[in-house]
Amino acid sequence: MASTTNHTPPLLDLTIDNITENVVRINSQSSNARLNYLMERLVTHVHDFARETRLSTHEWMATIEFLTKTGQMCTDVRQEFILLSDILGLSMLVDSIDHPKPPNCTEGSVLGPFHTGDAPHLPIGSSMSTDAAGEPMLALCTVSDSSGRPISGVKVDIWETDSSGHYDVQYANRESPSERCIMTSDVDGGFWFKAIKPVSYPIPDDGPVGKLLQLLNRHCWRPSHMHFMFEKQGLDPLITTLFIRGDKYETSDVVFGVKSSLIIDLGKVDEETATKYGVPVGALLLRHKFVLASTEETEKLRDKNAMEAMERLGLKTKLIDHLPVPDLD
Amino acid sequence: MASTTNHTPPLLDLTIDNITENVVRINSQSSNARLNYLMERLVTHVHDFARETRLSTHEWMATIEFLTKTGQMCTDVRQEFILLSDILGLSMLVDSIDHPKPPNCTEGSVLGPFHTGDAPHLPIGSSMSTDAAGEPMLALCTVSDSSGRPISGVKVDIWETDSSGHYDVQYANRESPSERCIMTSDVDGGFWFKAIKPVSYPIPDDGPVGKLLQLLNRHCWRPSHMHFMFEKQGLDPLITTLFIRGDKYETSDVVFGVKSSLIIDLGKVDEETATKYGVPVGALLLRHKFVLASTEETEKLRDKNAMEAMERLGLKTKLIDHLPVPDLD
Missing domain, CATH: 1.10.220 (Annexin V; domain 1)
Structure with a gap:
């Protein structure tokens, strides 16, 4: 043109x-x-x-080369720029800004670079894991609104690593998704599934971001966790993570994603539960109640936070589509 | 690790x-x-x-995608991240910071994304152009230090587009370099060559950076110019550009590279010059005296500018290897 x-x-x-x-x-x-x-x-x-x-010109050129390599490390199933954003704390910051949580709602965490669009829709009660080496874990969860009312029909996207700490997309010979699934909450806001106990793992350190972490004398580990993403018309999308208490990287997550409210204790399956859900007695049990904010609740909070922040910064802005622009009137 | x-x-x-x-x-x-x-x-x-x-999360993701595409647009002969840096004014800024010029030295300009490492070394007097459609131009140049003393043995890297406004590397079927060469200044600091008159041209607009310029309602043109890079032990490397006066993009260069001192008038070759250099009478004539700063002069000036700037910014820094770091003493 x-x-x-x-x-x-x-x-x-x-x-x-x-x-x-x-x-x-x-x-x-x-x-x-x-x-x-x-x-x-x-x-x-x-x-x-x-x-x-x-x-300096030399540092500028090193940066150009770093960014180029970062882009070229990206594939359909690897997003090195998200990884960079993660280790700089930018991803967590943006999530906190864009998805503020009203009191008692489940807090958010990083999306991370390993969410995919191809997880299978599974019926409630399915197993999302194909890894026999993993420690079996039953997950019993519910979704409610901020008033405690169950929400049915919520699309729940769940993903975790296998027992060796790798996501399916990290295998060159990946043929189909594994250790991930999509479920829909039932009339009581419930959803449950069989999985394996999450393990801590290093983020991919064979690319430019891994090299940067080395230069910075930082480790590249994430504490053991499981990812959840919730979506339904009228609800603010929730991207979050549950962390297993006591992981050695709990207070040094390389992507800054841990929040106290997201650290959970695993229980053990008792005889009644074992019979009801068809799992062995003594298997690990994850129980969690997710509380989701409505679009309206979040937008109101986001707008309020934005205007207050702009004022504190001494910036004269107004909101258009809930985002600040200079107010020239 | x-x-x-x-x-x-x-x-x-x-x-x-x-x-x-x-x-x-x-x-x-x-x-x-x-x-x-x-x-x-x-x-x-x-x-x-x-x-x-x-x-917003949406804007963050758009940025991730933009950076990814920018990296993936880069090849051995196309540097889209340099292009991005150029159109944001960052390249010119870094050059100004890292290569300040003492009074009367030739000012710098952008390297741009089209310098290559494979230009042929040609003897003084050669033609660097193979484009018969270009308007023939004789260039008679000298290199001196800030006291006016000629400098011999300076490596001069010169590159320009062909008459259609394309660099050789923009052709998919490029087999060897053209419209570029490396010369070495003679005992009198002189070097001369035959070339073609530069033309204005759009920077590559088929990638992410071109799309960004469109979104910003900016044009993508550079005024007609010729690139020069000078190197010799003991001299601060000079990357600069000569612009032909009167180009319609003279005051709106998309990469902010134009400086008044770098805009030149072309003359016409007279009979004596034509005979001496073996070019037609009336051909275009570019005459220029380049003045190069020594490494020492530039370092002194850079250090002084840096310390003054840090002071103005209220930052307590000291210089290590001529670059600021916090001064914690």
Whole structure:
């Protein structure tokens, strides 16, 4: 298309001190006020970063190479940029901003790079694991709203690693999904399934992000956990994780995802439960009540938090589609 | 390697308000003070960006996808991340920071994504163009130091597009380099060559960066120019560009590279010059004197600028290897 525009401001003789305002100006020509705001903040922060660090050409080139390798490490089943966002705490921060939780609702956690779109829909009571080496675990869960009313028909996406700490997509010869499934909550808001006890595992450390962690003298481990994602019209989508108490990485999760309220104790299946659910007596038992916020509850809270934060930052903004843009009125 | 460290600070229950200090803390464990400083500033800016914009999960995911595509658009001969850095003004900013010029030295400009490592070394007087459709141009240049003394033995890397505005690497069937060469300045600091008149051209707009420019309602043109890179032991490397005066994109270069001192007027070859250099009378003539700073001059100036900038920003830093790190003494 290579079209020209008539309203380009003259840009010439840009220096360390005047380049930012000029780049911001030329990036403010869209009719999308939100895009203009995002670009203004992005350019300001990127330039400030370079000025505050006196970024060298050598460091700049190393960054270009790092980003290139990160993109090229991504495949249909591996997302290295999400991993980067995770280890920088950005993923958790964005989730906290976009999905604030009203009191008593289940808190969120990172999506992580291993959610896939191809998990099989399984009937309640199924086993989501095919790993015979894993420690059998029965999960009995419910979904309710913030007033305690059960919610039926919620789509629940569940995924975990196998007993060796690998997701199915980490195997080159993966033919079909395993250790993952989608269930739908029943009329009482219940869903239950057979799985294996989660184990702690290192995030993939054979790519650029793994190398960065090494340089930073950081470990690459996540405490043992199981992922859950909940969706239903009218509910704010919940992406969360349950962590097994006592894991040695509980307070040093490489992606910053652990919250006290998400750490759970596993019980043991008693005789009655064993008979009822068809599992061995003494098998591990995960019981959890998930509490979901409505879209309306979350939007109200998000808007309130946003306006308060903007005020604290001294920024004069208004919300359009629940997202801040400069208020020029 | 997936090793653990013993000095990880406990990280749990991170919120919008406390996550940044904790991520900074865990990223400050390297023995490389410069890396710690870069990470601290990076994480602070990335998190501030998310907080100031109340970045949504949807926007975050769009960014992940954008970065992934940008990495995957890169090849051995196309660098889409440099292009992104260029259109955000970051490349020019970093060059200005890392290669400040003492008075009367030739100013720098963007490297751009099309420099290659395989340009042929040609003897002085050669033609660097194989494009018969281009307008012939004779270039007569010299290199001197800031006191006006000629510098011999400078490696000069020169590259331009063909007459249609494409670099050789933009052709799928490129077999060997064209419209580029490397020369070495002679005992009088001189080098001369035959080329074609540069033309304005759009930067590659078929990738993620081109799509971003469209969204921003920006054009993707560069004014007509020729690239030069100078290297010799003891000299600060100079990456610069000469622009032909009067181009319609002179004040709106998509990568912000134009400086008044780099805009030149082309002359015409007179009879004497034509005879001396073996070109037709009336051919276009580019004459330029490049003035290069020494490594010492540039380092001194860079250090001075850095310390003054840090002071203005209220940051207590010292320089190690000419780059700032926090001064904790």
